[in-house]
Amino acid sequence: MTTNSDSRRCGDHMSWTAKEFGASHEGVPVALLADGSEPKPVYFDAGSGGGGKTVSDWWIYDGQSRAPLATHLRSSCACGWRGEQRYVLDWSEMIDSPCDIDISGPREDWKRHIEEVRARTVPLPxxxxxxxxxxxxxxxxxxxxxxxxxxxxxxxxxxxxxxxxxxxxxxxxxxxxxxxxxxxxxxxxxxxxxxxxxxxxxxxxxxxxxxx
Known part of the structure; x- marks a missing residue:
């Protein structure tokens, strides 16, 4: 399973932000299961030291460590928007880290969503x-x-x-x-x-x- 330290090196594979809109429209790729649903967050126990954390990053859903297997990716936004297009997730392409997976499709869908958000804002003179x-x-x-x-x-x-x-x-x-x-x-x-x-x-x- 991919670790968080691996994922932090991947830049825009993790999230996308438009400066003018900030957290309101932060975008991320989300995993989809074979039935088209988004999987529930996965809880990872820290072990005998106690504690743990719940995660929902798309690369977690690789079918290992109690996580279900994702088959596709799509774009999402913090505002609740979801992209319509689904992109096949080929786990064989991920050799070292999530950076190996092409997420350009979801990212471009999010960019188009941001353009739509911008078009609806009040225009400046x-x-x-x-x-x-x-x-x-x-x-x-x-x-x-x-x-x-x-x-x-x-x-x-x-x-x-x-x-x-x-x-x-x-x-x-x-x-x-x-x-x-x-x-x-x-x-x-x-x-x-x-x-x-x-x-x-x-x-x-x-x-x-x-x-x-």
């Missing part, structure tokens, strides 16, 4: 999107040429966002939109959207108390 891109390029260049100036620029942006985000969060909630609508507009799950708005609102309250 074209001028603002271009400005943000220029800011990122200029500050990135400053980080190499004038790192202290880059840090000042970052601090200025942090002050701007700290001032604006609480107001925007309160205004968004005051619009009486459903959490489903807010989550879709931000490209987040409903739980993450609620957490983000609350975070901004609480930071705004703390900032006002400090200024007083």
């Amino acid at each position: 074209v001028e603002l999107e271009a400005l943000l891109e220029r800011l990122e390029q200029q500050i990135s260049a400053l980080a190499d040429d004038a790192p202290l100036a880059a840090l000042r620029a970052v601090a200025a942006l942090e002050r701007i966002t700290e001032d604006i985000a609480p107001h925007a969060a309160c205004a968004a909630e005051a619009d009486d939109l459903s959490w489903s609508t807010i989550a879709t507009a931000l490209g987040l799950t409903e739980k993450e959207a609620q957490s983000r708005l609350l975070h901004h609102q609480l930071k705004g309250m703390g900032s006002r108390r400090v200024r007083l």
